[in-house]
Amino acid sequence: MFINCCFVHLIYKEKIILNSEESHPGVFAQRTPDRPSIIIGETGESVSFLELENISNQIAHLLRDLGLRRGDRVAILLENHLLYIPIVWGAFRCGLRVVTIATHLTSDDVDFILEDSNASALFTSSFMKSTLANLNIWGIKKQNRFMLDSCDVDFRPFEEIVNKLPNFPVEDQSEGIEMLYSSGTTGRPKGIMKQLPDGPFGVPAPGYKLIADLYNLDEKTVYLSPAPQYHAAPLLFVMRALRFGATVVIMRKFEAETALSLIQKYKVTHSQWVPTMFIRMLALGDEIKSRYDQSSLKCVIHAAAPCPIEVKLEMIKWWGEIIWEYYGASEGNGLTVIDSKEWLRHRGSVGKAKIGKVRICGDDGEELPRGETGLIYFSDSPKFEYHNDPQKTKDSRNQYGWSTLGDIGYLDSDDYLYLTDRKANTIISGGVNIYPHEIENHLLGHPAVKDVAVIGTPNNEFGEEVKAVVIPIQKFFEKDDLERELIEFCLVKVGKIKSPKSVDFVEELPRQENGKLYKRLLKDRYWKNER
Structure with a gap:
């Protein structure tokens, strides 16, 4: 252990006088x-x-x-x-x-x-x-x-x-x-x-x-x-927890059963996760999950990537109505928050604004009516710039100075925000906008699908077509007709236009520890001869 007497025996010569607000x-x-x-x-x-x-x-x-x-x-x-x-x-x-x-x-x-x-x-x-x-x-x-x-x-x-x-x-x-x-x-x-x-x-x-x-x-x-400290959410939540006197338990690397054992060992009260961690913990099975006492948990937070509705329902069933979700980013230009009780009334929402005001705008930067899908902007919120890139900074603002991160969504009649996808991920096929997030959520509900990414690939007639790239659960992968089964599974729920035209099976996807899927790397495999 690094800490030695040089660090622990030196005490202030005089007690530091602290401001009562510190x-x-x-x-x-x-x-x-x-x-x-x-x-x-x-x-x-x-x-x-x-x-x-x-x-x-x-x-x-x-x-x-x-x-x-x-x-x-x-x-x-x-x-x-x-x-x-x-x-x-x-x-x-x-x-x-x-x-x-x-x-x-x-x-x-x-x-x-x-x-x-x-x-x-x-x-x-x-x-x-x-x-x-x-x-x-x-x-x-x-x-x-x-x-x-x-x-x-x-x-x-x-x-x-x-x-x-x-x-x-x-x-x-x-x-x-x-x-x-x-x-x-x-x-x-x-x-x-x-x-x-x-x-x-x-x-x-x-x-x-x-x-x-x-x-x-x-x-x-x-x-x-449980996540790498270099990411925004782990770093900032750890710093905030310490600012208010919390003890912080940091995992060197996330592993599902180890995480459960640490909750029991240290009587963890608060934690923050990404959806892929939820999925991996749920996959442990009831016998392993029941070995560990999770009763100390009071507040479980998740963000960073969209959480499939069925996954979140399973987590609430397991850990109770203590799960919170928020939508925000490293830019710090806005924040929405939702607790379990609210979420169960507004399933799929990422909550109401706590920092800034949510504005849904069209491509012209003008605000859209409630219920219509558009770019998510925040007004009345903290300012940021992209270092050494004034054009990117300019592109993140509309004519009113509201800022966007490039995410797409809508507000319901009660001002709860719902995420649809990122603008950069939108598939345009025959002039129709298709949002992969909806299709991915549906496919994750199929018992053969461990993880999935839906992207647009080249199509000479329509410009792009929908492709699903799937990590299969191995015991189902032996089925010769799994590709057809997954396509038909989508046809019933999301319709012909949005359903994948093909499915590729892979052993891994370019998903990092923060739960985010690096679709740019995935799309490059299919578009390299088109660009």
Whole structure:
């Protein structure tokens, strides 16, 4: 375990006087210093609130000593490491923008993000050596590169450097913010620039308080994070949970039965998932699911990708009416939320707006009547820009300055939002718009389908035709007529125009840990000779 006496024996010479409105790990370092703040679920390694405060202060001093000032960028390329969040919090308390980089990216994509973000420092670990071997990193000085758990000729040893630094706060603390790069499901990752918080250090912004109030985050919360910390939702929910005194249990990697065992072991009260995780846990079967006590759960949150209605009904049946869903994105331009009771009355909805106001607009940017499908915009909401890409920023706005992420949906008569699909995924066949999400949801209800993606493929007469790409459940795959069976299954429910004209069977789909399907990669296989 990395934490050693250099981190735990240094205590503030004087007790820091805190503002009564402050809520952050430093508050709980004084109130409950020995209580775990972060636990790695599988190994039990942990960092107390006092250790989190000390380490994050040492990292803040390191960054100041390197010359980084408010608004500068620092990059993190780490697995779900025990010190991931302490590094983030250390950078936040310096007023920096924190660029968290996905560990599955190619070296070219990592280099692109480092260069595009203008990162001044990089934190990584020996776990990432295969990626690091092919990086240029020419824009980051060697003295500003740090490796955890090992030493490398091109990096400075993190532990050795940080151990020697003071553990009290830097004098000019201010709130920092994440600078995340979109997942690149429809193209090159885009850096998202949000406004730096301008309030006093340690006082949570209104959006943070909203989340804490909605989900009842407090010192009694034990929050399970089963996803990679570089993603927006896991990172930001972990940071918010810690801001309000929760203990956070982080999984190194999601595995369905392990997740259930950790809920029982740590008496988890809150957690956040993506639909593919629900599907994998449900697939364990009743005998395995019944081994583990889930009664401590009070709030289960999901987002990131559409959840099939039948899957969500099964989860509510299993865990009770404690499941919440939200719709939002890394851009932070709006938020809708729905709890289980509301959802059961508005099945398929992602809720009502809590941040911003939802507007459904046509291609001309004008608002459409209730019930009509169009682009989802948010008005009266936080601003963002796409870094180094003014055209993408401009394209995300309409003539009124409302912003869209390219998703399609509609509002019902009670102002509940329903997602239809992404504009980029829309199939146009013979002039008819076809939304794959509806077809995918229906196919997931077939017992032979484990996962599915519906895309448009070239058709000389109609421009595009509907194709389903299916991961079959193996015991059904022996059937010679499975393709025909799936097509007929769709004809009955979604109609002839929307039904797949063909079905391909594959062993895996390009779906990442955040649950999102990278359809661009899938479509490239079928369109490479057409473009």
